[in-house]
Amino acid sequence: MKKLMQLQPEQRPTIGYVVSTWPRLSQTFVLNEILALEQRGLPVRIFSIKDPGGEPTHAKLTKVRAPVKYLSFRRRRRAILVANLRIARDLPGCYFRTLIRALRYGQRSVVRCFFQAGYLADFLRRGPVTHLHAHFATAPALVAMFTHELVDIPYSFTAHARDIYVDTEPELLRAEAQRARAVITCTEHNRQYLASQIGSASSGKLRCIYHGLDLSQFKFTWPRAIDPGPPVILSVARLVEKKGLGHLIMAADILRRRGRCFQVEIIGSGPQQQALENQVTRLGLNDCVRLVGAQTQDMVGRAYQRASIFALPCVVAGDGDRDGIPNVLLEAMGSGLPVVSTPVSGIPELIESDRDGLLVPPNDPARLADALDRLLTSAELRERLGRAARAEIEAHFSLDRSATQLLALFQQGVAGEGSLCCGSIHE
Numbered sequence: 001m002k003k004l005m006q007l008q009p010e011q012r013p014t015i016g017y018v019v020s021t022w023p024r025l026s027q028t029f030v031l032n033e034i035l036a037l038e039q040r041g042l043p044v045r046i047f048s049i050k051d052p053g054g055e056p057t058h059a060k061l062t063k064v065r066a067p068v069k070y071l072s073f074r075r076r077r078r079a080i081l082v083a084n085l086r087i088a089r090d091l092p093g094c095y096f097r098t099l100i101r102a103l104r105y106g107q108r109s110v111v112r113c114f115f116q117a118g119y120l121a122d123f124l125r126r127g128p129v130t131h132l133h134a135h136f137a138t139a140p141a142l143v144a145m146f147t148h149e150l151v152d153i154p155y156s157f158t159a160h161a162r163d164i165y166v167d168t169e170p171e172l173l174r175a176e177a178q179r180a181r182a183v184i185t186c187t188e189h190n191r192q193y194l195a196s197q198i199g200s201a202s203s204g205k206l207r208c209i210y211h212g213l214d215l216s217q218f219k220f221t222w223p224r225a226i227d228p229g230p231p232v233i234l235s236v237a238r239l240v241e242k243k244g245l246g247h248l249i250m251a252a253d254i255l256r257r258r259g260r261c262f263q264v265e266i267i268g269s270g271p272q273q274q275a276l277e278n279q280v281t282r283l284g285l286n287d288c289v290r291l292v293g294a295q296t297q298d299m300v301g302r303a304y305q306r307a308s309i310f311a312l313p314c315v316v317a318g319d320g321d322r323d324g325i326p327n328v329l330l331e332a333m334g335s336g337l338p339v340v341s342t343p344v345s346g347i348p349e350l351i352e353s354d355r356d357g358l359l360v361p362p363n364d365p366a367r368l369a370d371a372l373d374r375l376l377t378s379a380e381l382r383e384r385l386g387r388a389a390r391a392e393i394e395a396h397f398s399l400d401r402s403a404t405q406l407l408a409l410f411q412q413g414v415a416g417e418g419s420l421c422c423g424s425i426h427e
Contacts, residue, residue, distance in 0.1 A: 187346025
C-alpha cells in the first residue's frame with residue numbers, strides 16, 4: 001500500500017473547516033477529505049453553520065478526531081451577541097467596516113453570516129487555527145470571508161454546484177473569490193464557469209481538485225456475485241429535480257413494455273419523494289420500482305455489491321441547479337458497476353461513453369431505456385465497462401490523490417505565498 005505523506009510537527013498548519021451542517025450524510029466527500037488530511041498528520045477543527053438535523057450518520061464519523069463547534073443561533077444567541085460586542089470593542093475599525101459591507105448586500109442571510117463570523121472570530125483569537133477552508137460558496141464561504149476581514153485569518157473555499165449556479169449572487173461570489181487565498185472546485189466545467197463569473201483579477205486563484213474516493217471502502221471483486229432474482233438497476237440520490245429520477249422511472253416503464261426482467265431500486269430521500277411514488281403507482285410499476293428511502297453508507301455499499309447496473313440520469317433543473325460530478329457515480333464505478341448517466345456539467349470528465357460507462361442525452365427516457373437495455377442483455381458489456389470504471393477511479397479519482405493536492409495547497413496558503421495556484425490539476 002502506498003505510504004501516506006506525513007507532516008512533521010513544524011509543518012503542521014491547523015485548518016478550520018467551515019461547513020454548512022456537521023455531520024451530513026449527503027456530504028460524505030467532506031468527511032472523507034477531513035479523515036484523509038488527519039491521516040496525514042494535519043490538525044483540523046470543524047465549524048458548523050447549522051446544527052445537525054437527526055438524519056442517519058456515516059459509520060466513519062467516529063474516526064474523526066477534530067473537535068466541532070456549532071455557530072448556529074439556536075441556543076447560542078447570547079453567546080453570539082457577547083462575542084460580537086467583544087470584537088466591536090477590541091477591533092472597532094475592522095468590525096464596523098465589515099458590518100457596513102455586510103449590510104450593503106441587503107440580505108438578512110448575509111447579516112446573519114456576519115454575526116456568526118463575529119462569534120467565530122472571537123473564538124479564533126484564542127485558538128490555534130491558521131487557515132480556514134469553507135465548503136460551499138454560500139453561508140460557509142461568507143462566514144470564512146467575514147472572519148478573515150475581522151481577524152485576518154487567511155481562507156480558501158471549495159465551490160460545488162448549486163451554490164455557484166443558483167444560490168450565490170455573482171457580486172457575493174466575486175467578493176468571496178477576491179479575498180480568498182484560493183478557490184477550489186470539483187470539476188473543470190465549474191472552474192471555467194467560475195472564471196467567467198469572478199473576473200480575471202481572481203481567476204488565477206482557481207483550482208480544480210476532484211473529490212477523491214476512499215477505494216478501501218468499496219469492494220471490487222470479479223466475477224461479481226450474481227443475485228438469484230432479477231438484475232437490479234440501482235440509483236442513489238437526493239430526490240430532487242436535477243437527479244432526473246422521473247426519467248429513470250419512465251425508462252423502467254419502457255423496459256417493462258419490452259418484456260425485460262429487472263428491479264429498479266432508488267435509495268435516498270428528498271422533496272420529490274411523494275411525486276416519484278405517485279409516478280410509480282400511476283404507471284403500475286410497484287412490482288419493479290422501489291423507493292427505499294435514505295440508508296446508511298454501509299447499506300449503500302452493500303447495495304452496490306448486489307446491483308448489476310447503476311443509473312443516474314442527471315439534468316439541469318428548471319432553476320439552473322445541476323450536479324458537478326455526483327459522488328455516487330464515483331462510488332458505483334469504484335465498486336465495479338457499469339454506470340449510465342448524462343453529459344451534464346462535469347460528468348463527461350469522469351465518464352467517456354462506451355469506454356468506462358454510458359452517457360445518454362438528458363431528459364430523454366427512451367435513450368436511457370436503450371442504454372439500460374444494452375447492459376441488461378449483454379454480460380460482456382457490463383463486465384467491460386465495470387472493469388474500466390474501477391480503473392478510471394484508481395487512476396484519477398482516488399482520495400489519496402485529492403488529499404495530497406489539498407495538503408500542498410494548505411501548506412502554501414499558510415506560508416503566505418500569495419496566489420496559490422492556477423489552472424486545473426487533472427492530468
